Amino acid sequence: MSAAALAPLALDGPGAPPRSNGELVFAEPWESRAFGMAVALHDAGAFDWPAFQAALIARIAAWEADRSGDETWSYYVHWLGALEDVLVADGTLGNRDITERAGRLAARPAGHDHDREHGHGHGAPADHREH
Amino acid sequence: MTTQYDPADLGTERLSPALRTEALEQLLTERGLVRTDVIDGFVAKYESDLGPLNGARVVARAWVDPEYKARLLKNGTEAIKEVAWGGGANGEHIVVVENTPTRHNVVVCTLCSCYPWPVLGLPPSWYKDPVYRARVVREPRTVLAEMGLELDDDVEIVVRDSSSEVRWLVLPERPAGTEDLTEEELVPLIGRDALVGVAKVAAP
Numbered sequence: 001m002s003a004a005a006l007a008p009l010a011l012d013g014p015g016a017p018p019r020s021n022g023e024l025v026f027a028e029p030w031e032s033r034a035f036g037m038a039v040a041l042h043d044a045g046a047f048d049w050p051a052f053q054a055a056l057i058a059r060i061a062a063w064e065a066d067r068s069g070d071e072t073w074s075y076y077v078h079w080l081g082a083l084e085d086v087l088v089a090d091g092t093l094g095n096r097d098i099t100e101r102a103g104r105l106a107a108r109p110a111g112h113d114h115d116r117e118h119g120h121g122h123g124a125p126a127d128h129r130e131h
Numbered sequence: 132m133t134t135q136y137d138p139a140d141l142g143t144e145r146l147s148p149a150l151r152t153e154a155l156e157q158l159l160t161e162r163g164l165v166r167t168d169v170i171d172g173f174v175a176k177y178e179s180d181l182g183p184l185n186g187a188r189v190v191a192r193a194w195v196d197p198e199y200k201a202r203l204l205k206n207g208t209e210a211i212k213e214v215a216w217g218g219g220a221n222g223e224h225i226v227v228v229e230n231t232p233t234r235h236n237v238v239v240c241t242l243c244s245c246y247p248w249p250v251l252g253l254p255p256s257w258y259k260d261p262v263y264r265a266r267v268v269r270e271p272r273t274v275l276a277e278m279g280l281e282l283d284d285d286v287e288i289v290v291r292d293s294s295s296e297v298r299w300l301v302l303p304e305r306p307a308g309t310e311d312l313t314e315e316e317l318v319p320l321i322g323r324d325a326l327v328g329v330a331k332v333a334a335p
Contacts, residue, residue, distance in 0.1 A: 025178050025253045030149035033156055035177070035253075036170035042220050043173070046164065049220045050295045057242045064261060075244065075259040077148050084155065093158060101154035102146045 031076040038083045047086050055082035055089075182252035183323035185215035186300060189227075189250055190326065191317040194305045203227050207300060211250055221248040221298060228291060229302040230328065235282055237275060237328035238291045238299040239267045245293035247300050251326055258327065268292070278329045291328075301328040308334040 026032040042049055059078040063071075087093045159165045192214050193200035203210040207227040211217040217225070225247045228236045240246065241264050246254040257263050267274045271288045275281075282288065291299040303325040309317060312335075324330035 027256075028149065030152040032174045032178070033170065034148070034152045036174040037152075037156060037159060037165060039173045039177070039220055040165045040169045041159070043169075044165065053243065053245070053295045056244075060243050060261075073261060074148070075256070080148050080152055080155070084151070087155075092162075092164065093155075097158055098151055098154050099146065101158055102150040105150050105154055105157075106146060 026076075028076075031079075034076055034080040034083060038079065041083075041087075046092070047090065052082060052086050055085045058082070059085070177248065177253055181216070181249060183250075183321075183326060184318070185211075185252075186247070186250035186323070186326045187318045187321035189214045189300075190302055190321050191314045193227075193302055194317055195314045200302070203302065204229060215250060217249045219249060221246060223298075224296055225250065225298045225300055227300045227302050228289075230304050230331075232304065233285070234287045234289060235275075235328065236289045236291055236299070236301050237267060237271055238293060238301060239264055240293040241265070241268060242294065245295060245298050247298040250300060251323055255323070275329060278324075280330055301326050303328075303332045306332050306334040 026035065038052060041047065042052065056078060059081045063078060084093070084098055088095055156165075156167070156170070160167055189203065189211055193203050199210065199213070202213075204227055207225040208217060208223055210227075211225060230236055240258075244254050244259045246258065263274070268290050271290050272282060275288070291297075291301075293299050303321070305317075306320070309320070312320075320335060321332055322330065325332045
């Protein structure tokens with residue numbers, strides 16, 4: 001690595017270089033976790049990137065071949081599916097491990113599932129204040 | 132590769148991708164295969180540290196240094212490492228192609244979303260979208276025009292399909308009127324879209 005690569009960057013002020021994509025990289029927190037897991041596993045030598053890429057291509061191709069037209073495109077759903085496929089194919093995980101664990105997580109008491117925090121009535125006092 | 136479980140599990144209220152992701156992270160951390168803080172680190176790196184800035188620095192160097200430009204066009208992956216971090220997943224096999232007044236390169240990944248992460252960060256949503264991936268191959272001139280880049284009919288358009296073997300990066304044309312700018316002054320002019328080939332670099 002050259003010295004230039006280690007030079008500190010001026011990130012503030014009017015001359016600040018373009019740094020971000022100008023949009024959210026991840027739409028939802030789980031997307032960043034699914035992304036981070038794949039990169040971390042690859043970095044640890046769990047699989048070769050082309051193997052993951054092939055699984056991702058297969059997932060996307062299957063979706064594009066099967067879709068009825070009303071399904072919403074979600075790139076990271078395919079990413080997650082590809083990661084699951086790779087880990088099941090190499091024996092790291094059993095076929096039903098993730099579904100079983102996710103099922104158990106879904107059965108948690110309300111309030112423990114952060115995806116379902118909306119609608120429990122906490123912090124919605126506007127109606128009550130009118131009385 | 133075949134699907135390993137019932138796809139109906141995905142997208143349902145009961146087993147949303149968020150739940151499956153949480154389950155997967157639990158299983159992997161329990162088995163010592165990944166650590167949560169390591170995942171955090173990679174997410175932060177790709178969200179904040181890696182982005183089009185690195186690609187902009189590569190392009191600015193190529194504009195001011197003809198010898199560097201020659202090395203960049205000959206071996207993109209190695210030349211990028213002279214200027215920016217070029218490792219990690221999707222950092223290998225980067226090939227740089229030069230746009231000229233008569234030849235315009237635009238990048239796509241028709242099969243998934245191969246993209247030179249170290250120099251561009253993670254791809255924007257339109258790059259991953261099935262519509263862009265399919266249409267830019269069939270009708271690139273129309274798609275580019277819709278994205279705001281009108282090219283004359285006599286400009287040849289070359290669509291570069293990225294894969295795990297080749298990840299394309301566009302070296303855009305240096306805009307007229309920037310002859311007196313330094314490398315540092317050129318960097319902020321160079322945006323991501325020009326490095327994918329769906330835009331040109333404009334003079335300040």
